Amino acid sequence: MLNKNKSKDVLIKVASRLFRIRGYDGVGLNDIIEESGIPKGSLYHYFPKGKEQLAIEAINHTKEDVTSQIQEIFNRFADPTEAFQSHILELAENFMGNFDPLGMPIGTIAGEKYSTSEPIRIACQSAFESWQAVYITKLLASGYSEKQSKDLSIVINAMVEGGILLSLTTKTVKPLQVIAEQIPLFLLKK
Amino acid sequence: MLNKNKSKDVLIKVASRLFRIRGYDGVGLNDIIEESGIPKGSLYHYFPKGKEQLAIEAINHTKEDVTSQIQEIFNRFADPTEAFQSHILELAENFMGNFDPLGMPIGTIAGEKYSTSEPIRIACQSAFESWQAVYITKLLASGYSEKQSKDLSIVINAMVEGGILLSLTTKTVKPLQVIAEQIPLFLLKK
DNA sequence: TTAATAATAGACCGGTTGTTATAATTAAGG
DNA sequence: CCTTAATTATAACAACCGGTCTATTATTAA
Numbered sequence: 001m002l003n004k005n006k007s008k009d010v011l012i013k014v015a016s017r018l019f020r021i022r023g024y025d026g027v028g029l030n031d032i033i034e035e036s037g038i039p040k041g042s043l044y045h046y047f048p049k050g051k052e053q054l055a056i057e058a059i060n061h062t063k064e065d066v067t068s069q070i071q072e073i074f075n076r077f078a079d080p081t082e083a084f085q086s087h088i089l090e091l092a093e094n095f096m097g098n099f100d101p102l103g104m105p106i107g108t109i110a111g112e113k114y115s116t117s118e119p120i121r122i123a124c125q126s127a128f129e130s131w132q133a134v135y136i137t138k139l140l141a142s143g144y145s146e147k148q149s150k151d152l153s154i155v156i157n158a159m160v161e162g163g164i165l166l167s168l169t170t171k172t173v174k175p176l177q178v179i180a181e182q183i184p185l186f187l188l189k190k
Numbered sequence: 191m192l193n194k195n196k197s198k199d200v201l202i203k204v205a206s207r208l209f210r211i212r213g214y215d216g217v218g219l220n221d222i223i224e225e226s227g228i229p230k231g232s233l234y235h236y237f238p239k240g241k242e243q244l245a246i247e248a249i250n251h252t253k254e255d256v257t258s259q260i261q262e263i264f265n266r267f268a269d270p271t272e273a274f275q276s277h278i279l280e281l282a283e284n285f286m287g288n289f290d291p292l293g294m295p296i297g298t299i300a301g302e303k304y305s306t307s308e309p310i311r312i313a314c315q316s317a318f319e320s321w322q323a324v325y326i327t328k329l330l331a332s333g334y335s336e337k338q339s340k341d342l343s344i345v346i347n348a349m350v351e352g353g354i355l356l357s358l359t360t361k362t363v364k365p366l367q368v369i370a371e372q373i374p375l376f377l378l379k380k
Numbered sequence: 381t382t383a384a385t386a387a388t389a390g391a392c393c394g395g396t397t398g399t400t401a402t403a404a405t406t407a408a409g410g
Numbered sequence: 411c412c413t414t415a416a417t418t419a420t421a422a423c424a425a426c427c428g429g430t431c432t433a434t435t436a437t438t439a440a
Contacts, residue, residue, distance in 0.1 A: 007387080023302040025215030029428060039389045044429075046387090051428065101305070107352075108301030110359045111294050112213040125359050154368045155349065158356055162297075162348030169300045169315050178344045186375050197417085219398060231418050234399075241398065386437065397426070405418065410411105 008046040010036050016058035016065075020103030024055055024112050024120070055109070056123045062105050063127035070134045080142040081187045084135075084156060085180045091164060092176035101168060107161045132157050142187075152186055198236040200226050206248035206255075210293035214245055214302050214310070246313045249296060253317035256295050260324045270332040271377045274325075274346060275370045281354060282366035291358060297351045322347050332377075342376060 014036040018027040029051055033040055047054045070087055077083035094102050110124035135153035144152065159179050166175035204226040208217040219241055223230050237244040260277055267273035284292050300314035325343035334342065349369050356365035 021305055023213060023215065023298075025213065026302055026306065028426075030426080039387095040429085041389055041431095042387065103305070104301050107355055108213075108298065111298030111301060111355055112216055114358045114361075115211055115291070115293070116216070121359060121361075128356060128359060151368045151372060154356065154365050155372050158352030158365060158369055159345065159349050160352065161355055162350065162352035165297055165301055165351055166318060166344065166348055168304045169311060169318060171304075171311075175344050175348060178341045179348060182341060182345050182376070186372070218396075220396080229417095229419055230399090231402095231420080235417060382440080384437100384439075386435100388435070389433085391431090391433105393428105393430070395427080395429105398424100400423070401421090403418100403420080405416100407416070408414085410413090 005046070007036075007038050007042050011038055011043060011046065011054065012057050012061050015054050016062045017102070019055060019058055019109055020062065020105060021101070022103070023108040052117060052119060056119055059106060059109065059120065059123040059127060063123075063130050066105050066127070067130045067134060070131060074134060074138050080138050081184055083138055084183050084187070088160060088163065088176055088180040088183070091160065092167070092173045092180070104161070104164050104168065107165060128157060155186070156183075195236070197228050197232050201228055201233060201236065201244065202247050202251050205244050206252045207292070209245060209248055209299055210252065210295060211291070212293070213298040242307060242309060245299070246309055249299065249310065249313040249317060252295050253313075253320050256317070257320045257324060260321060264324060264328050270328050271374055273328055274373050274377070278350060278353065278366055278370040278373070281350065282357070282363045282370065294351070294354050294358065297355060318347060345376065346373075 073087050074083045106127045113120040132153040136149045139149035163176045163179045263277050264273045296317045303310040322343040326339045329339035353366045353369045
């Protein structure tokens with residue numbers, strides 16, 4: 001059961017990485033074929049409905065990946081301010097040094113396809129909800145009310161998505177760093 | 191001098207609208223041709239460097255458009271909290287009713303092309319800077335320090351971009367509304 | 381061992397992409 | 411009116427797109 005569906009997993013991983021960097025329409029199936037070394041016949045064997053199906057599975061993969069990444073950081077910091085700051089600064093680290101960025105996890109593909117592919121739109125929505133759910137749990141555990149927790153998680157989610165976009169566009173870590181610094185503005189008064 | 195370059199202007203307007211909704215790679219020149227009714231020969235007459243040049247001029251058009259839109263609202267509200275809230279709620283109005291959204295002003299195209307077209311990346315960066323400049327002026331006039339004004343303008347810019355993305359993805363005004371509600375958290379203490 | 385199924389491999393399809401070249405038309409100025 | 415340039419109109423271009431198809435090889439079940 002170990003190496004089962006290895007090709008499928010490789011396709012999903014390569015696809016999710018490329019989609020993050022160049023978006024849905026910016027990545028051709030041939031790019032995914034070439035980078036993964038897996039032939040087109042296999043792609044359509046595992047994803048008979050084609051590119052859209054592969055994209056949805058790639059989005060779900062990114063969703064789980066980021067969700068557990070946030071969860072892991074939150075487990076290390078009881079204080080919500082520290083937790084969110086560490087979360088955002090870790091994102092910022094993706095843009096340090098040689099600057100080989102991972103792209104927007106979901107944002108670009110969401111912005112591209114929200115109006116032309118309902119299944120993709122829903123997959124992106126589900127990813128955002130998953131991340132916000134981790135935020136909400138943390139805030140509830142820190143004594144915030146249900147409404148406060150939900151509202152703040154939306155605001156922080158928006159800030160993070162926008163911050164990644166600004167960092168990518170300016171080729172600078174500064175936007176994400178500044179956002180991390182301003183986190184206490186929200187979370188001071190319990 | 192009135193109808194001079196009318197075709198060029200139409201191309202820019204149609205292009206910027208389509209790029210906002212479907213991104214760069216999601217819009218073909220044929221789409222722009224068809225919607226504007228202007229032939230391909232004219233397009234390459236006015237934009238001899240092709241699609242990328244048209245996109246850059248479309249981005250600059252959107253940049254000026256949104257900049258003056260923000261400026262106009264800010265002129266009506268002296269209080270920065272009111273000003274920013276009105277700004278964000280006006281964006282939210284684009285998503286009410288029949289939901290015929292204008293898409294992300296720049297975000298999608300920035301997320302798509304930051305790694306594959308340096309001219310487009312720079313044009314997007316310039317747009318973000320232009321909007322932040324309006325924010326900074328307002329905050330400085332309200333008594334915030336230079337550093338506070340710059341930092342807050344980055345945070346708010348990120349929140350707005352992320353908020354639009356979340357509203358588009360969820361097909362709901364709620365994210366932008368919640369963000370508008372939480373603006374006082376940032377701007378309370380002068 | 382055999383039969384059935386899964387997976388790989390890649391040539392191939394029609395359609396569309398952005399771009400170029402060139403011809404026809406229109407507008408402007410003397 | 412004539413000339414010249416600006417603009418519009420087609421047509422063709424190679425390159426690439428997502429997707430289909432058939433053949434072949436591995437793997438599994440009987």
